Amino acid sequence: MGLYDMPINNLNKLIASGAVQATEVVEDVFDRIEQVEGKVRAYLTLNKEAALQQARRIDEQVAHGEEIDPLAGVPVALKDNICTKGLRTTCASRFLESFQPPYDATVVERLRARGAVILGKTNMDEFAMGSSCENSAFFPTHNPWDLQRVPGGSSGGSAAAVAAGEAVYALGSDTGGSVRQPAALCGVVGMKPTYGFVSRFGVVAFASSLDQIGPVTRNVQDCALVMNAICGRDPLDSTSADIAPPDFTSFLTGNVKGLRLGVPKEYFAAGTDPAVADAVRAAVDKLCELGAVAEECSLPHTEYGLSAYYIIATAEASSNLARYDGVCYGRRDEVRADLLEMYLHTRKNGFGPEVKRRIMLGTYALGSGYYEAYYLKAQKVRTLIRRDFEQAFQKYDVLVAPTSPTTAFKIGERTEDLLAMYMTDVCTLPVNLAGLPGISIPCGFKDGLPIGLQLIGRQFDDGRLLQAAYAFEQNTDFHQRRPQLDGTGR
Amino acid sequence: MANGYRIVIGLEVHVELRTNTKIFCSCANRFGAEPNTQVCPICMGMPGTLPVLNKKALEYAIKAGLALNCNIASFSKFDRKNYFYPDLPKGYQVSQFDLPIAHGGWINITGEDGQPKRIGITRLHLEEDAGKLLHEGTDAFSSLVDYNRAGVPLIEIVSEPDLRSPEEARQYLTELRNILRYTGVSDVKMEEGSLRCDCNISLNPVTTDQYGTLVEVKNLNSFRAVQRALEYEVERQAALLDSGCQVKRETRSWDDSAGVTRSMRSKEKAHDYRYFPEPDLVPVAVDQAWVETIRQDLPELPEAKRKRFMQDLGLPPYDAEVLTASQELAAFFEECLAVYDDAKTVSNWVMGELLGYLNQEGLDITASPVAPKQLGELLQLIADGTISGKIAKQVFVQVCQTGKDPQTIVAEQGLRQISDSSQLEGIIAEVLAAHPQVAEDFRSGKEKALGFLVGQVMKATRGQANPQLVNELLRKKLQ
Numbered sequence A: 001m002g003l004y005d006m007p008i009n010n011l012n013k014l015i016a017s018g019a020v021q022a023t024e025v026v027e028d029v030f031d032r033i034e035q036v037e038g039k040v041r042a043y044l045t046l047n048k049e050a051a052l053q054q055a056r057r058i059d060e061q062v063a064h065g066e067e068i069d070p071l072a073g074v075p076v077a078l079k080d081n082i083c084t085k086g087l088r089t090t091c092a093s094r095f096l097e098s099f100q101p102p103y104d105a106t107v108v109e110r111l112r113a114r115g116a117v118i119l120g121k122t123n124m125d126e127f128a129m130g131s132s133c134e135n136s137a138f139f140p141t142h143n144p145w146d147l148q149r150v151p152g153g154s155s156g157g158s159a160a161a162v163a164a165g166e167a168v169y170a171l172g173s174d175t176g177g178s179v180r181q182p183a184a185l186c187g188v189v190g191m192k193p194t195y196g197f198v199s200r201f202g203v204v205a206f207a208s209s210l211d212q213i214g215p216v217t218r219n220v221q222d223c224a225l226v227m228n229a230i231c232g233r234d235p236l237d238s239t240s241a242d243i244a245p246p247d248f249t250s251f252l253t254g255n256v257k258g259l260r261l262g263v264p265k266e267y268f269a270a271g272t273d274p275a276v277a278d279a280v281r282a283a284v285d286k287l288c289e290l291g292a293v294a295e296e297c298s299l300p301h302t303e304y305g306l307s308a309y310y311i312i313a314t315a316e317a318s319s320n321l322a323r324y325d326g327v328c329y330g331r332r333d334e335v336r337a338d339l340l341e342m343y344l345h346t347r348k349n350g351f352g353p354e355v356k357r358r359i360m361l362g363t364y365a366l367g368s369g370y371y372e373a374y375y376l377k378a379q380k381v382r383t384l385i386r387r388d389f390e391q392a393f394q395k396y397d398v399l400v401a402p403t404s405p406t407t408a409f410k411i412g413e414r415t416e417d418l419l420a421m422y423m424t425d426v427c428t429l430p431v432n433l434a435g436l437p438g439i440s441i442p443c444g445f446k447d448g449l450p451i452g453l454q455l456i457g458r459q460f461d462d463g464r465l466l467q468a469a470y471a472f473e474q475n476t477d478f479h480q481r482r483p484q485l486d487g488t489g490r
Numbered sequence B: 001m002a003n004g005y006r007i008v009i010g011l012e013v014h015v016e017l018r019t020n021t022k023i024f025c026s027c028a029n030r031f032g033a034e035p036n037t038q039v040c041p042i043c044m045g046m047p048g049t050l051p052v053l054n055k056k057a058l059e060y061a062i063k064a065g066l067a068l069n070c071n072i073a074s075f076s077k078f079d080r081k082n083y084f085y086p087d088l089p090k091g092y093q094v095s096q097f098d099l100p101i102a103h104g105g106w107i108n109i110t111g112e113d114g115q116p117k118r119i120g121i122t123r124l125h126l127e128e129d130a131g132k133l134l135h136e137g138t139d140a141f142s143s144l145v146d147y148n149r150a151g152v153p154l155i156e157i158v159s160e161p162d163l164r165s166p167e168e169a170r171q172y173l174t175e176l177r178n179i180l181r182y183t184g185v186s187d188v189k190m191e192e193g194s195l196r197c198d199c200n201i202s203l204n205p206v207t208t209d210q211y212g213t214l215v216e217v218k219n220l221n222s223f224r225a226v227q228r229a230l231e232y233e234v235e236r237q238a239a240l241l242d243s244g245c246q247v248k249r250e251t252r253s254w255d256d257s258a259g260v261t262r263s264m265r266s267k268e269k270a271h272d273y274r275y276f277p278e279p280d281l282v283p284v285a286v287d288q289a290w291v292e293t294i295r296q297d298l299p300e301l302p303e304a305k306r307k308r309f310m311q312d313l314g315l316p317p318y319d320a321e322v323l324t325a326s327q328e329l330a331a332f333f334e335e336c337l338a339v340y341d342d343a344k345t346v347s348n349w350v351m352g353e354l355l356g357y358l359n360q361e362g363l364d365i366t367a368s369p370v371a372p373k374q375l376g377e378l379l380q381l382i383a384d385g386t387i388s389g390k391i392a393k394q395v396f397v398q399v400c401q402t403g404k405d406p407q408t409i410v411a412e413q414g415l416r417q418i419s420d421s422s423q424l425e426g427i428i429a430e431v432l433a434a435h436p437q438v439a440e441d442f443r444s445g446k447e448k449a450l451g452f453l454v455g456q457v458m459k460a461t462r463g464q465a466n467p468q469l470v471n472e473l474l475r476k477k478l479q
């Protein structure tokens, strides 16, 4: 096992003890990147010099006998919609191709304060709009398990980087499944915390009421460590919750005795790959073997989730993306005609087709005469979906479902069939609509492609998900398998 | 000017709140700074930034709402108003749409009949200001933008269509400005843009109750402009209606130098602002106890003060109106009154000598060179006969110029009034000796002749003689 492939905890202990230098870890990860990045293409920007500098600081602290934070010296990759001061933040868009934020996102500030080493910025669907990473304005990312296939999206670069050993862990953002779905497709752990648990300040907004930052890791313990670092009230985000987060590692007991699991039948609807359904049901059986109790349940409004989601998310996006007008920053197409022409050219050339499509959808949904029929109705559906969950959580502690109805699909396979593409998120987006925590962990393989198990919890009961996920992980070995990228026999 | 028509006017007034910092970020809220020096990533709308509501702005909005007799909403929220313009960094303005912070208020003005008239206030909401476009030193294809103003807290106050003449509109604006100035939530300076006003005006035949077609008038930079633009619109719309034409529903811009309004854009092509709830802010829950604290904090407002000045101090309505035009002037008056308690005399001097002097020197009451106590003491000197009213006016000017107390000036210059008859009798004798013919005229019944003699005595004493006493002594001598 190379350094690049080690869990956060082990790496950090090695660094803290002086047995391994943080700079060695960084070098090792960059060696790995050099080996496989040409195939995976997970990164939009690499940050080697600054990463080494940061690692040297950690090494100095260790040399001075100082205590270091559990994340110190551990290399992390950030999705490219998370603002990093002085480091290009593009959202995989031509519009922000050379945008250097003069500020760090709160999550970045928190990671930096803990001595994290930032490797670079990962590829994504443009402005996080997509489920396959194919909407990146620059290039698609490839699934490390099968380079012909997508890594999922929109945090595809983060998931692929972690799966391929190009980062020890990563941050993604999840608006409708954008952390959990690529984690499932890449065979890693991806978590969307409860809405409000993690500050959105400095995260380029797609849909403000749904966006949430979450960790992508190779195991549940790493996920808990990252959650400890990123959760908590931020005065710069009015929607961040005034709730002190627990120590998430305290939930890693391995014990699920008496845990009540609900298995919503609607999440196994037509279109679910039978292999995925089987793997998820087998996972439920495994948890029951360990002492949990499970029964089938119903979330009756699930089928309306997708429509409601695409109205609310696009409505908010149409407004959030209005700021890209060529005036203050980012791209501007100089048109010496008039203001309108400048706007039109800048936005026509600055945005890709999926972004334009969603801006148009959202603009339409908010238009006078349509607002009640679309936006307001979607909000009502949202309330119904939230109530479904509330009712279910009166009986169950955790809901268990597939993360994605299928395993990773081929690059180009769904780009012409938007509905099929949108259906990819059908099991994850209700969780965003309800603002709940969700986690995806590896639970099986089909034809060498990973299958994700999704656990959904009560609001601010994120720890319980980690408890169940950890117990499952301790008794299975899916998380230990690695994709075979040529020449990786280290 | 518009015989046969009913004029219906409603005003939309924007007022910048005088908070230390902007509404959603910590940039200074300061007028007149170098362009783009009071900005940060948040008010520049940079990617990923989020608004956090300035509680002081909310407090000021509530305070203004209370002063305007509004109901304060216990639950309110912010919405996004979407439109593209370079002075709007985010491509939307954070405003309030269906749940404003305050609604259902009113203020009183004096109606055409001289009676108080209540003008309804539909709503008052909180929002952010936009930046400012500058066109200096640029070519036809570019403009400069200053974002210092972007994110300055604003309240928009919408009146009911209760105003029936341009004069009433002016009165409403004046009263509104006074009230807001009293509360201290804004500088309300139209010339600095901290108070802006758009008008809605329509005319309809008096024979019907149905409103006519609404025209919006913008670009009004002074109270006078508001009144003139409305007067122009009344004429214009009446002429159209008289000739059987229709008034077009549109927005018109006031051209102050030409004295006309011009069509800006027709309302048919009006913006669809696509309002929706601002997801980056949580709804505003206002605690009733907090509202009460703010209410307790309100100063005595202009109307209450006017009433008190009339009822308790017996001042005429005109005096009460003038003295309450600003809180500082009213305070000056009352401090003066504490030293010298004849309200009408104090009022006369404040409105006459003091305001006259300040006006002539271009000074605000807050920069008055005379302290209220000094004016009070001066009036006391007249009352106890130390100086005459005429001398007092000279002393007043000297107080203004030197800052010395009236007593000091009177003592230094020996201006004390001569009220001692023994001192005056000699002078009177001299005057009579010098003007025997005039004395004779008086004796033979020419009443006017006495005035001349009094004048001569006053002249001989350089105005210091007590004129009443001189009068009495002369009459006695000439009997």
Ligand SMILES: [Zn+2]
Pocket: B022, B025, B026, B027, B038, B039, B040, B041, B042, B043, B044, B151
């Ligand atoms: Zn600012």
